Amino acid sequence: MRIALSVLAIVCTAGLSGTTNAAEQHCPIAPEKRPATLPAAAANQILFYSDWDRAYAFLESKQDIAFGDNPAIHRWTDSSEDRAKLRQALEQLDKRTTGGQGEERSYGRLYQGLLVELGRGMPTRYEDPNIIPLLCEAAFTVQMIVARDSPSFTMPYLGTLPSGTLNATTFGVPGSSAKLVVVNYALFSFAHEFGKIGLATIKIEARDGNIAIEPSDEYFNRLRSDPAFLTRTSMALEDFASERPIVGHALPRQYDDTLLGVMDSALEQFAVAHEFAHIALHHTSQDSGPLQGIGEVGSRSDQMLRQSWGQEAVADLYAAAVVERISMREYHSASSGSLTGELGEFTRYAPVLFFQLNQIAEEARFVHDHKVLPPRFSDADRTLVLGFLQDALTDQAKTHDRAPLASISPTARPIPDVVRQFGDHPPAWARRALVQAYWQDHAPTPKDEVEVAFGALAIRMGDNLETLWSDIAPLWVEIVNKGPQK
Numbered sequence: 001m002r003i004a005l006s007v008l009a010i011v012c013t014a015g016l017s018g019t020t021n022a023a024e025q026h027c028p029i030a031p032e033k034r035p036a037t038l039p040a041a042a043a044n045q046i047l048f049y050s051d052w053d054r055a056y057a058f059l060e061s062k063q064d065i066a067f068g069d070n071p072a073i074h075r076w077t078d079s080s081e082d083r084a085k086l087r088q089a090l091e092q093l094d095k096r097t098t099g100g101q102g103e104e105r106s107y108g109r110l111y112q113g114l115l116v117e118l119g120r121g122m123p124t125r126y127e128d129p130n131i132i133p134l135l136c137e138a139a140f141t142v143q144m145i146v147a148r149d150s151p152s153f154t155m156p157y158l159g160t161l162p163s164g165t166l167n168a169t170t171f172g173v174p175g176s177s178a179k180l181v182v183v184n185y186a187l188f189s190f191a192h193e194f195g196k197i198g199l200a201t202i203k204i205e206a207r208d209g210n211i212a213i214e215p216s217d218e219y220f221n222r223l224r225s226d227p228a229f230l231t232r233t234s235m236a237l238e239d240f241a242s243e244r245p246i247v248g249h250a251l252p253r254q255y256d257d258t259l260l261g262v263m264d265s266a267l268e269q270f271a272v273a274h275e276f277a278h279i280a281l282h283h284t285s286q287d288s289g290p291l292q293g294i295g296e297v298g299s300r301s302d303q304m305l306r307q308s309w310g311q312e313a314v315a316d317l318y319a320a321a322v323v324e325r326i327s328m329r330e331y332h333s334a335s336s337g338s339l340t341g342e343l344g345e346f347t348r349y350a351p352v353l354f355f356q357l358n359q360i361a362e363e364a365r366f367v368h369d370h371k372v373l374p375p376r377f378s379d380a381d382r383t384l385v386l387g388f389l390q391d392a393l394t395d396q397a398k399t400h401d402r403a404p405l406a407s408i409s410p411t412a413r414p415i416p417d418v419v420r421q422f423g424d425h426p427p428a429w430a431r432r433a434l435v436q437a438y439w440q441d442h443a444p445t446p447k448d449e450v451e452v453a454f455g456a457l458a459i460r461m462g463d464n465l466e467t468l469w470s471d472i473a474p475l476w477v478e479i480v481n482k483g484p485q486k
């Protein structure tokens with residue numbers, strides 16, 4: 001069942017991206033990345049780029065420490081068992097339809113193509129074969145936008161690592177000027193699973209030959225008291241909180257695939273664009289890696305803290321602008337009448353949804369680790385945090401106006417105490433407030449009411465997920481405090 005989740009994500013993206021091929025310099029799946037000088041891999045042997053490429057060797061050494069011998073991590077071995085699982089997963093997707101879809105719409109037909117894709121080699125021994133093509137796809141789309149403003153921007157190496165939160169991280173490769181962007185390996189499956197659950201809270205059904213999408217309180221409230229639905233949501237959160245691969249406990253409904261694929265892509269693009277912003281804007285304090293003590297507090301001077309928050313804020317707004325441009329180009333400016341042409345407002349909401357998911361993920365991990373509900377901040381504290389973030393953003397933006405590498409002039413205002421507990425990254429709720437303000441201020445003239453309705457659908461997904469988590473969190477606290485016997 002685990003593979004069903006990941007393959008589905010590929011299937012959705014593959015179905016939507018048409019002929020787009022993430023054929024970029026450092027995109028490991030691209031055929032161009034295979035060196036001509038290397039002997040072809042023997043039959044039944046997988047090619048690993050880490051065997052000759054310094055950056056991927058560096059990544060593999062980090063993954064080796066982080067993943068160790070964790071048997072729960074999915075790796076593609078091309079064994080007959082792996083192949084059978086892949087085929088089964090595709091067949092399962094096809095079983096959802098009630099016939100009449102025809103061969104050309106079936107997921108099963110993708111089987112051979114996926115095998116070819118996987119046969120082209122993997123960046124390292126630890127990369128999940130289902131995730132790396134998605135990462136490349138997102139990076140390729142984002143890079144096209146970034147390169148327009150920063151022509152010297154070169155595609156970094158890409159990979160995955162386990163890390164505390166759903167964020168991504170940028171490393172410099174030792175002994176080289178190359179950059180390595182790694183995303184949390186759970187980010188894609190978490191975004192996919194919770195996008196799926198969020199969509200499932202909306203009534204979507206076929207009626208009189210049309211697909212009816214209906215956000216209804218009655219429908220959602222019924223799910224809120226449905227033990228099977230709550231269990232499914234809770235188990236996916238528990239997988240994340242205990243750093244296990246996230247297992248999907250239900251397939252998307254028959255008509256969810258397109259919306260889910262589009263939202264998955266937008267969330268992935270946002271995460272990638274945030275990292276690319278740090279690189280393109282020559283930020284000095286890039287996201288610290290999970291193996292360098294993420295969230296360590298106290299070691300940074302006030303000026304470094306202010307700069308780090310400012311750079312995070314700038315990178316978030318940059319990424320929100322990238323997602324917006326993709327939304328406008330791919331969806332808003334497409335002709336009305338097709339589903340694609342109506343999804344501009346749906347995807348433009350992705351940065352806000354991203355931080356809603358992040359907040360839920362962080363809180364779930366907090367409850368899991370501390371057995372109490374996460375701290376709630378008073379309105380006064382929230383105002384102080386948001387005020388500091390705004391100040392840091394303003395300071396940072398000034399440096400970009402002058403020169404990207406200009407040093408920051410320290411602001412005289414002292415840092416509020418409440419800020420210090422968050423370390424060098426602002427909390428997800430503050431970052432959400434920032435991108436939400438951007439989203440509000442940049443609303444385009446709506447194309448038609450259908451596009452607006454799809455935007456409302458995305459908002460509804462995020463709100464419903466927050467409500468579900470607020471239902472589940474106290475239950476978790478109750479359960480974990482009952483002790484080992486349940």
Ligand SMILES: [Zn+2]
Nearest residue numbers: 274287312315
């Ligand atoms: Zn960052």
